[in-house]
Amino acid sequence: MAEQSRNSWISKDDPKLVSARQKDMFEDILEERRLNGEFRYCLRARDEPAFKLNKRRTPAQIKEHVMNSDRVQYAIEQACIETKLPRSEVISEAFAILDEMAHNQNMGAIRSFAFVLVKIFKALYQRIYVNVDGIQKVRGMVKEYPILLMPSHRSYMDFLLMSYVFYHYDLPLPVIAAAMDFLGMKFVGWLLRNSGAFYIRRSFGDDHLYWAVFTEYVQTHICNGDAPIEFYVEGTRSRTSKSYTPKFGMLSAALEPYFKSHIPDVMVVPVSISYDRILEESLYAYELLGVPKPKESTSGLFKARKILEDDFGNVHIYFGEPISIRKYSEGFVDRSLHNLAPRYIASLTNQEQDLIKKLGHHMVLTHQKHMVVSPWNMMTAVLMQCQEGISVRQLAKEVEWVKRQASNMGAYIDWPASETAESVLRANIKLHSNIVRVNTDDVVELVSVAPPAHTKATDAMMITAGQHLMLSLYRNHILHVFVRPAMIAISVNSCTSERLSIDDLFTKYCFLEQLLSKDFVFVPGSSRIDFDLSLRTLTHTSGIVMELDEVVIGQSVNKLTTFYSQMFEPFLLGYWILCQYLLSNHPNVAGKPLAKTQKTVVKETQMLTARLLQEGVIKQHYEILSLDMMNNGLQALFHMGAVIKERRDGVVYMYPNTRQLSNVTENLARFIDVPRLPAVSINIHSKTVTVNAKL
Numbered sequence: 001m002a003e004q005s006r007n008s009w010i011s012k013d014d015p016k017l018v019s020a021r022q023k024d025m026f027e028d029i030l031e032e033r034r035l036n037g038e039f040r041y042c043l044r045a046r047d048e049p050a051f052k053l054n055k056r057r058t059p060a061q062i063k064e065h066v067m068n069s070d071r072v073q074y075a076i077e078q079a080c081i082e083t084k085l086p087r088s089e090v091i092s093e094a095f096a097i098l099d100e101m102a103h104n105q106n107m108g109a110i111r112s113f114a115f116v117l118v119k120i121f122k123a124l125y126q127r128i129y130v131n132v133d134g135i136q137k138v139r140g141m142v143k144e145y146p147i148l149l150m151p152s153h154r155s156y157m158d159f160l161l162m163s164y165v166f167y168h169y170d171l172p173l174p175v176i177a178a179a180m181d182f183l184g185m186k187f188v189g190w191l192l193r194n195s196g197a198f199y200i201r202r203s204f205g206d207d208h209l210y211w212a213v214f215t216e217y218v219q220t221h222i223c224n225g226d227a228p229i230e231f232y233v234e235g236t237r238s239r240t241s242k243s244y245t246p247k248f249g250m251l252s253a254a255l256e257p258y259f260k261s262h263i264p265d266v267m268v269v270p271v272s273i274s275y276d277r278i279l280e281e282s283l284y285a286y287e288l289l290g291v292p293k294p295k296e297s298t299s300g301l302f303k304a305r306k307i308l309e310d311d312f313g314n315v316h317i318y319f320g321e322p323i324s325i326r327k328y329s330e331g332f333v334d335r336s337l338h339n340l341a342p343r344y345i346a347s348l349t350n351q352e353q354d355l356i357k358k359l360g361h362h363m364v365l366t367h368q369k370h371m372v373v374s375p376w377n378m379m380t381a382v383l384m385q386c387q388e389g390i391s392v393r394q395l396a397k398e399v400e401w402v403k404r405q406a407s408n409m410g411a412y413i414d415w416p417a418s419e420t421a422e423s424v425l426r427a428n429i430k431l432h433s434n435i436v437r438v439n440t441d442d443v444v445e446l447v448s449v450a451p452p453a454h455t456k457a458t459d460a461m462m463i464t465a466g467q468h469l470m471l472s473l474y475r476n477h478i479l480h481v482f483v484r485p486a487m488i489a490i491s492v493n494s495c496t497s498e499r500l501s502i503d504d505l506f507t508k509y510c511f512l513e514q515l516l517s518k519d520f521v522f523v524p525g526s527s528r529i530d531f532d533l534s535l536r537t538l539t540h541t542s543g544i545v546m547e548l549d550e551v552v553i554g555q556s557v558n559k560l561t562t563f564y565s566q567m568f569e570p571f572l573l574g575y576w577i578l579c580q581y582l583l584s585n586h587p588n589v590a591g592k593p594l595a596k597t598q599k600t601v602v603k604e605t606q607m608l609t610a611r612l613l614q615e616g617v618i619k620q621h622y623e624i625l626s627l628d629m630m631n632n633g634l635q636a637l638f639h640m641g642a643v644i645k646e647r648r649d650g651v652v653y654m655y656p657n658t659r660q661l662s663n664v665t666e667n668l669a670r671f672i673d674v675p676r677l678p679a680v681s682i683n684i685h686s687k688t689v690t691v692n693a694k695l
Ligand SMILES: CCCCCCCCCCCCCCCC(=O)SCCNC(=O)CCNC(=O)[C@H](O)C(C)(C)COP(=O)(O)OP(=O)(O)OC[C@H]1O[C@@H](n2cnc3c(N)ncnc32)[C@H](O)[C@@H]1OP(=O)(O)O
Pocket: 110, 113, 114, 117, 159, 160, 163, 164, 167, 176, 177, 178, 179, 180, 192, 195, 196, 197, 200, 201, 202, 203, 204, 205, 206, 208, 211, 212, 215, 231, 232, 233, 234, 235, 236, 237, 247, 248, 249, 250, 251, 252
């Protein structure tokens, strides 16, 4: 295994960061296991604190409570009226939902799991760092409050690590909301359920009975404090290492008992999990290109065991400051409004729903704030902009520079102490030797990697795109640090006049924020604050030069603003191609543009992009072949009124709002260099579609 610094505490060589982060000391929880093995560890007596109002219940008793609850009984009555089915049938349905959902957490399964997990972790990781300070805060809260754990989600390892950390520190093991994907896995599905997974559907739509069983199931755990509840607010593993916008169903269900004065408070704990190397890196890259993820199966898991021979570096798990929902909502909600209606019927007020949305966003931004940025993240930020190759020495210089910028922006950087930049870089290149290597001229170049077997990819462009997307995965990990100043930098760099007023700059910033709002997370209503703060940072770091409330463009186009602009250029170029594709959708006979499903729009835009890349018409940003980027762009265009959605026979179709889309496209083209597009034909399902963009 590649040996990295043993004490890779946060930036010891950077006094500013050390003073800010001194108390956030990380502890490697694998070290003790390497010294003492796992057998006794898995059998040892545990001394867990429990919630002070908890009445101990078995999983079966929890299910019984849910079935007998007013909420579920009421939902059964309603379902009988709506569906006209006999009561016994609806009751059986409710039982079936609950049986499918409920966990069967027990220490026997957890101990056996822990035994295997320790071995797996020791094989995969050099170190698993946890901020002890954060854990101590959780320990202090467990007796007093129901706990809601909300980790970031970038790998299947997240939930295994979370449970393992709770086991390690003798904390009550969480129960975890899990998608159904694991349910079909022989033995593993059962093991996860017995270790605390409760299975929920991806989407409940307007199935009121399902909502009722789910809501009661979650809330009874919260109210009785049976166990901390863990769930992933982004709803899926991020395939891009960027945060996804939050979902609110689970958060609403968990916090409703507080709003309805059933409990005095809930503590919400954000957890950021950062990986040096992500287990699923190549699977993600190909998923982004459109290859479906292989179905979860026990045999697949067994086949993947070779991965244990690989080195995945370190993991940092950061437990953030717990948030009291009572304090968070003080002055914003009036709980007495619920006094008149039964708890199981009344819905949440608009203020409460807004607060939940705000909290969801706040949690995702907190994840980002505590993500640990590794040297590799900064290396990939440079490498993505140097596709022609860069020497190790030059890369070291550039990375030092990026590190300073990231640290100015408040990033949480992990940089091994007392090692030269070059040796740090070389260790990281070794760790990621499946993506990059150093050639005989000491230049870092991409390695031609074989795609995962299930992809059956042979197309050269797809393989190149796969490599680029793998690299971008790690660069993406730090994009949240730069995105706000970058929107200013892009506006300044593309400005054709000598000066730019702050108001005009802000207008441009808002346009870019709207465009990027699905690829990055912005808190609704915070644009002005974000803008002012980023502008201040850029002026303090001499990126932007201001005179009399105007930006002096000539002096502000410099290395910093250019670097930021180039970092986000692929996103804008990708959206621009999407706009071109949409504008070229020829009107049908009725004179209306062709309506297509989102999937078709995205797929066809990807094909157009591939052609443009192949013919060298656009810059070689292979990452814009990502379906995720196209989907996000399309959603953003919809929110900007440039695309219209229409539901026909239950299927959602999209078509451009040509006027608004043309405005957006024209505006967008002012921020980046765009080519004149030739007529390009793409072959879709044996039909030739010609895309001939006219601006
Ligand atoms: C020591 C060793 C041990 C090791 C031991 C290891 C243990 C190992 C365990 C494994 C564990 C795996 C863990 C995997 C991790 C994942 O699998 S992550 C994926 C699963 N988790 C999640 O998705 C959580 C986040 N998702 C959510 O919160 C989603 O909102 C939900 C709850 C899934 C629902 O999704 P949805 O149906 O799409 O609902 P949503 O968009 O929220 O709302 C839809 C509509 O329903 C309405 N609605 C909301 N609430 C309600 C309501 N109560 N009633 C009726 N309608 C409602 C909404 O208003 C909305 O209406 P519109 O605004 O659309 O008109």
